[in-house]
Amino acid sequence: MKSVSIDPANGAAGALFIAIGAVFAFQAFGLELGTTFRMGPGYFPLVLSLILIFLGCIVLVQATQVQGEPIGAFAWRGMLLILPAPIIFGLTVRGLGFVPALFLAALIAAFASTRMRPLMAVVLAIAVSLFSALVFIKGLGLPFRLFGPWLGY
């Protein structure tokens, strides 16, 4: 029996292309397609997503032919702590205000490294928030509140 082996990186890339293409194609069908003369909002995206699906299929087929290097380790800790940082800043910047929001974002990002010690992280986050408040709000005059309504300001 012939076993089919798939190169993990290319296989995943092909599958990802197909999946994203399918999502866009599905959405594009919900829009007016129009004609080649007067293209509707869905025409060009539909063509593109079909091309993307097609390319994804080619990548997938290629993945069964050639074995590449393995994908390698993912930075799970990094992803879990770095990616939420801007989200937390976005969620709290209006409510808590600029300084506490930035403090939280920097603090959580700091723990993405295994080498960071808690005290160091807190000191760093405080320093970053104060420095940014001085430079961006006082210096460059960005129109953000330093402390927000959730804190009673």
Add this chain to the structure above:
Amino acid sequence: MDLFSNLALGFATAASPWNLLFCLVGALLGTLVGVLPGIGATATIAMLLPITFQLEPVSSLIMLAGIYYGAQYGGSTTAILINMPGESSSAVTALDGYQMARKGKAGAALAIAALGSFFAGSVSTFLVALFAPPLTSIALQFGAAEYFSLMVVGLVSSIALAHGSIVKALGMVVLGLLLGLVGTDIYSGTPRFTFGIREYSDGLNFVAVAVGIFGIAEILRNLESEKTREVLMAKVGGLMPSREDLKAMVAPMLRGTAIGSALGILPGGGAILASFASYTVEKRISKTPEEFGRGIVAGVAGPESANNAGAQTSFIPMLTLGIPANPVMALMIGAMIIQGIVPGPNVATEQPKLFWGIIASMWIGNLMLVVLNLPLIGLWVKLLTVPYYVLFPIIMAFCSIGVYSVNGNAYDLYAVAFFGLIGYVLAKLRCEPAPLLLGFVLGPLLEENLRRAMIISRGDPSVFVTRPISAILLLLALTVLIVVFLPSVRKKRDEVFVEED
């Protein structure tokens, strides 16, 4: 003569005290972030882009140009001192530069890189001034069909210069184009692909996408393996290259400048190719090819000059046609659009101050790097010893502020996280992010011109091949595609890109 009066106008604009200051601040900041290991020019610019938005258009673009040169220089510094090139274009510098540093000639290597870049920058700035206006007048005759075809050429060339699989690079372009279409359809006002989120109806924020895909993804990659870096700082001393070194660098520098200037004009990232091409040429004509890779002056001077010349001339398609030649130019175009300037041939006639100011500031930015950064090199080296885990929380904080300050839209910050994840996953799957960013910038323009061309031709697609300029451009794109798929070229291309790993 027109050229000189134009250049004079440019220098008058760029040399105003405020603009000089912004150029200086940009160059310093660019170097500061650029020397962070593993962070290349594109990621640096993406991170620093938002701080320029508070300025008026001319100053902001001049500052961006400063950031660009600073970032490039910073990238070469890390390549030479710790063998960690931030971007593929400085990967070639690392080959011989790092070896020079290990021999105790780190200072000389850094000086050679800076001087070579400055010379190349001066020559190519003049070339940009010389060639940009005539190209602009050609570009003014472009209709929708020509623009469409031209963008196709740019996108296809970006594939040719990406690493790894061509099909995957094509996929990244198409994905970028699709992402660029998120937002409101300009003809019908229908919201598209916004998943019902009103905050995305103006489209995805360009800065958020760029910061996520280049900046955040880069940080995550660096966090994969936190190893201690060996900084060759004790050996940085004696900045001045010896007389022999200077003699040895002249010819490679001249050749590198010529190669870089020619390749930089090509849409799709000629600057990257330029440093490889220059290295190959130097190795081939050298009397001592075996010395390459062991710390030879020509191996630093040639590629660094070529790299900088290419970076400079890649402004030509950006300034005249509004077509980005590489991801950095895509960032510049994004910045222009945010400043309310429509990039394209009209910029030269409608905003001569801006147009010539940018050209002049290129040269001033290069000069500042030589004058300021060579003495400051000790400071940059110290910065390299700051542990990475201290730096990236700071970067994350600045990224968040920067992206939020563009529109005060919290959804842009969610987009940063999303594209950081996407960018990281795609990088793990060995997909290049550069074609995606080009596609993202060009997506809306491509669609608009396609639809306009079809309306003008009453639905007849043959318009793209019956109009001569458009036909030539499409033929060019086709040729590029065929060439990159040719087995022999493919093999050669693999070799070129393998060398950098």
